[in-house]
Amino acid sequence: MADKSRPLMDQVPPDIWREISELLNPIDVIALGETCKALHEATAERTLWLNLLKAVCMEYDLFLHSYPIDEMSVAQLRRAALGPHLWIQRVHKHAVSPNVHFPDLGTSTNVLRPVSTIPFCGRLNSALWFKHLIPGGRFVITCDKGESQGTDILELWDLGFAGKRPLLQPLLLASQDIGHPPVHCSLTWDCSNLDTETLAVAVGTTDSSGHRGCISVFIISPHRPNPSFNRLPPDMSMEFLSPNTICYPSAFNLRGDKVLAQYANVIVVWDFIRGLPQLRDVLYWIAPCRDHPSTNQSGDATGQTHIVGCTALDYAGGVVASCTATGRFIVNLAYELVGGESMALVDYMA
Numbered sequence: 354m355a356d357k358s359r360p361l362m363d364q365v366p367p368d369i370w371r372e373i374s375e376l377l378n379p380i381d382v383i384a385l386g387e388t389c390k391a392l393h394e395a396t397a398e399r400t401l402w403l404n405l406l407k408a409v410c411m412e413y414d415l416f417l418h419s420y421p422i423d424e425m426s427v428a429q430l431r432r433a434a435l436g437p438h439l440w441i442q443r444v445h446k447h448a449v450s451p452n453v454h455f456p457d458l459g460t461s462t463n464v465l466r467p468v469s470t471i472p473f474c475g476r477l478n479s480a481l482w483f484k485h486l487i488p489g490g491r492f493v494i495t496c497d498k499g500e501s502q503g504t505d506i507l508e509l510w511d512l513g514f515a516g517k518r519p520l521l522q523p524l525l526l527a528s529q530d531i532g533h534p535p536v537h538c539s540l541t542w543d544c545s546n547l548d549t550e551t552l553a554v555a556v557g558t559t560d561s562s563g564h565r566g567c568i569s570v571f572i573i574s575p576h577r578p579n580p581s582f583n584r585l586p587p588d589m590s591m592e593f594l595s596p597n598t599i600c601y602p603s604a605f606n607l608r609g610d611k612v613l614a615q616y617a618n619v620i621v622v623w624d625f626i627r628g629l630p631q632l633r634d635v636l637y638w639i640a641p642c643r644d645h646p647s648t649n650q651s652g653d654a655t656g657q658t659h660i661v662g663c664t665a666l667d668y669a670g671g672v673v674a675s676c677t678a679t680g681r682f683i684v685n686l687a688y689e690l691v692g693g694e695s696m697a698l699v700d701y702m703a
Contacts (some may be wrong), residue, residue: 370395379405379434402430409434413678417549418576419489420514432516440680465666471519473696485544490515490679492575494544504530507582515679518703530580543607550574555607566591571624591621
């Protein structure tokens, strides 16, 4: 029976409040902790914020080990868990009316300006074929020609974890010679979280004839000591019997443990864990879409997309890669500078 002489907060065990807090959004946990001393103490436990960060990473599909969770203080865990909310809040704060003409966005006094801009140097600043900013905003995987121009190179870079000022000089953590066919014509790739511990990189190549392709998968755990790219055997080789069609991939995606690639009228689905390839002739694509307002005969707003506002981000150049949940972008400043590439990490939060 409840003791009416004692406040309700004192009658509920702290572990119950912690379990309740783990069901809330991080911003609501902050509000709960500001109600009284007992709840402030209950919502200040490290275990709570570690679990909340894990939940946020799952919700936003962020790579958990973008954060050094074993080394982070409660304040750092709290900041990381709040990261997506703070980014969305900052974007909304700088939003302007959708009626503003696009050329006028950059002159608005409400432009969202970066907190820090870190220019890249050396290889990371070169004209790499691909740059992929891993969801979480800390790790970058790149692919480029090796110095000998005879092979392709995968590299993993560390920018420093989001929510904290980026490293002034990104760290090269791993480099892997991945080779290529004797007559190399095209290369495409994608990257995905295989699980909470591992990243997977799929690389697709097509020879100069356009009738023979190969897909390879590499895995890496960037948070482990001395990380390295490991090639998963075997590769998947394909031969396309279409003499009048050049089969370069028009779509190439890696999701979980499956690679999806489209070559002309052939779609390839490869489960690289089980090694089960499937080939399908593409008859048609079904894609979700909204009705165009002019074809909507009902007279209501069903199917229409309404833009309630937009935010102008202040940076000069083109976006190469991004992790919008953490407010980090890799941009090419070459549009503003004369001569060569000029890559930089633009961070709008730290």
